[in-house]
Amino acid sequence: MLFLFSRGMIKGEVAEVYREFKSLVEKKKLFREGEKLVLGVSGGADSLALLELMWRLSQDLSLDLYVAHLNHGIRGPEACRDANFVQEVAEKKGLPFFLQEVSVPAYSEKEGLSVEDAARKLRYSFLEEKAWQLGATKVAVGHHRDDQVETILLNLLRGAGLDGLSGMEEIRPLGQRGLLLVRPLLSFSRQQIEDFCRRERISYVTDSTNLDPSYARNKVRLKLLPWLEKEFNPKIRENLAGMGDLLRQEREVLEEMAGKVYQESLFEGKPDLLSFHIDRLFQRGELLAFRALRQGLRFLRGGVPRNMGQLHFQSISRLCQSPFPHGELHLPGGLLARRSYKLLLLTGAAGRAPRKGPEGEEKELELEQELKVPGDNYLPFASGKGRKVWLKTELVDIFSVPPPPHQRREVFLDWDKLKEKPLKARFRRRGDRFYPLNSPGSTKLKDFLINRKVPLAERDRLVLVLAGEEIIWAAGLEIAHPYRLTSGTRRALRLLYHISEE
Numbered sequence: 001m002l003f004l005f006s007r008g009m010i011k012g013e014v015a016e017v018y019r020e021f022k023s024l025v026e027k028k029k030l031f032r033e034g035e036k037l038v039l040g041v042s043g044g045a046d047s048l049a050l051l052e053l054m055w056r057l058s059q060d061l062s063l064d065l066y067v068a069h070l071n072h073g074i075r076g077p078e079a080c081r082d083a084n085f086v087q088e089v090a091e092k093k094g095l096p097f098f099l100q101e102v103s104v105p106a107y108s109e110k111e112g113l114s115v116e117d118a119a120r121k122l123r124y125s126f127l128e129e130k131a132w133q134l135g136a137t138k139v140a141v142g143h144h145r146d147d148q149v150e151t152i153l154l155n156l157l158r159g160a161g162l163d164g165l166s167g168m169e170e171i172r173p174l175g176q177r178g179l180l181l182v183r184p185l186l187s188f189s190r191q192q193i194e195d196f197c198r199r200e201r202i203s204y205v206t207d208s209t210n211l212d213p214s215y216a217r218n219k220v221r222l223k224l225l226p227w228l229e230k231e232f233n234p235k236i237r238e239n240l241a242g243m244g245d246l247l248r249q250e251r252e253v254l255e256e257m258a259g260k261v262y263q264e265s266l267f268e269g270k271p272d273l274l275s276f277h278i279d280r281l282f283q284r285g286e287l288l289a290f291r292a293l294r295q296g297l298r299f300l301r302g303g304v305p306r307n308m309g310q311l312h313f314q315s316i317s318r319l320c321q322s323p324f325p326h327g328e329l330h331l332p333g334g335l336l337a338r339r340s341y342k343l344l345l346l347t348g349a350a351g352r353a354p355r356k357g358p359e360g361e362e363k364e365l366e367l368e369q370e371l372k373v374p375g376d377n378y379l380p381f382a383s384g385k386g387r388k389v390w391l392k393t394e395l396v397d398i399f400s401v402p403p404p405p406h407q408r409r410e411v412f413l414d415w416d417k418l419k420e421k422p423l424k425a426r427f428r429r430r431g432d433r434f435y436p437l438n439s440p441g442s443t444k445l446k447d448f449l450i451n452r453k454v455p456l457a458e459r460d461r462l463v464l465v466l467a468g469e470e471i472i473w474a475a476g477l478e479i480a481h482p483y484r485l486t487s488g489t490r491r492a493l494r495l496l497y498h499i500s501e502e
Contacts, residue, residue, distance in 0.1 A: 028171070030171060031063060031182070034064070035064070035138065037136055038136045038140070039141075040068055042070075046144050048202050049142065050140065050184070053184075055095070066136065069087070069098070071100070072102060074105065074119075074209065082205050102122050104118050105118075107121075115215075116217065117306065127139045127174070128174050128177070138180045138181070139180070139181050140183070140184060141182075145190070148168055149236075151168055154216060162251055166244055166247040166251050167244035169183070170184070170186050189237070254287075254291060257288055261281065261284055261289065262295050264280050265281040267343055271300075272300070274346045275343050275455065276292075279342065281293075290310075301348055305331070306332075325341050326338075326456055369425050382425075389498070390497075398491065409476050410494070414483050423465065427460065437479050446459075448474070462476075463476075465495060
């Protein structure tokens with residue numbers, strides 16, 4: 001349905017709406033002068049009001065605006081009409097327009113998501129990708145106060161905690177590429193927005209699926225909220241919105257406290273792996289520990305998986321309190337939580353661990369790589385997203401070797417005992433044995449790593465250097481005793497292990 005308004009506009013009231021909008025933008029520092037922004041415009045009253053207000057704001061702040069519209073592949077010709085309509089509006093204002101068509105029903109079925117969740121995921125993915133391609137810093141969408149109230153009620157019905165009952169934020173991270181999502185209309189009601197469109201003679205379209213009560217949000221908007229207003233409190237919308245504002249302030253205080261717990265307990269932070277000291281993580285209680293873990297998940301994945309709730313965090317707590325030194329939990333979104341002695345490890349790259357065969361036995365990682373001597377050897381099998389591993393080999397005269405102790409990632413071995421054997425690098429395998437420096441003999445590599453208290457996840461990432469089939473260095477840990485430097489050594493092999501984090 002297309003709404004076209006031709007009433008005369010009330011200039012004073014229209015100007016007041018823009019003054020209020022601009023004042024809010026300046027007060028909360030939502031946008032900077034000269035910034036490049038993508039506007040998500042569906043064609044409804046809220047998104048068209050956003051487009052109009054942002055277009056005016058661009059005149060004052062020299063903003064660079066782009067209009068983006070996603071066809072969800074649900075409403076056939078009606079959806080095409082909406083896309084054409086938004087394109088015409090954008091072109092009239094001289095703004096670049098971008099359209100993408102997807103099939104929400106197909107994606108919903110493939111991923112096992114509700115239609116609403118699938119649409120939301122695809123929409124934000126499209127807006128994030130387009131902003132990234134255009135070099136924009138922020139994405140703005142038209143959520144308003146009534147959307148906020150509906151979100152809070154839905155979260156309440158789902159049994160959400162403080163975060164869910166706080167509702168949507170006016171500005172939050174979008175994805176993992178440094179972009180921000182902004183909701184500049186969040187303090188405006190639906191009625192204010194529709195009045196603005198009427199007074200400004202702004203036409204807009206209505207999505208027919210917004211009237212379908214089979215969707216949970218529509219049911220809340222069309223049935224539950226009117227009933228609550230009539231039977232309990234005519235100001236239920238204002239009260240719920242105010243409650244959300246108050247809870248967001250309280251959440252900010254807790255987030256600051258949890259941030260300190262996060263920093264104090266963090267042992268190691270990598271793009272694909274976080275590890276925490278368990279005792280420090282839980283020393284101030286589960287509430288702050290869980291919030292610290294949520295901050296960690298935002299670092300790893302850009303956010304907490306939507307189907308990961310309090311029960312999952314309680315399972316992590318039980319894992320950490322277990323009397324057993326090792327254990328693991330498979331979590332939503334492909335996440336893995338591992339207990340290793342006094343450390344808790346979170347990773348989204350569980351494939352680093354040895355894979356299980358059909359009978360439960362561990363499959364060996366067959367990847368191995370020959371090393372050039374001398375040379376800079378890049379190790380792709382040990383590298384991954386945001387992480388590159390190098391192993392440098394160099395032959396040096398014995399008199400050039402610095403006195404011990406040497407660095408953990410730089411070692412010197414007796415080249416005369418190694419020169420006839422091919423050198424290679426790989427991960428550990430079942431049955432590996434190792435003869436550590438100054439030990440009485442060889443031992444199982446597994447036992448050596450346990451005695452050194454190497455975390456379980458790190459064992460599966462440990463780079464081994466071999467001469468033939470004999471381990472001569474567990475990189476970063478220890479060299480093999482038979483290849484140590486002695487008084488009879490004339491030439492040394494220098495090995496330098498380097499990891500670069502991007």
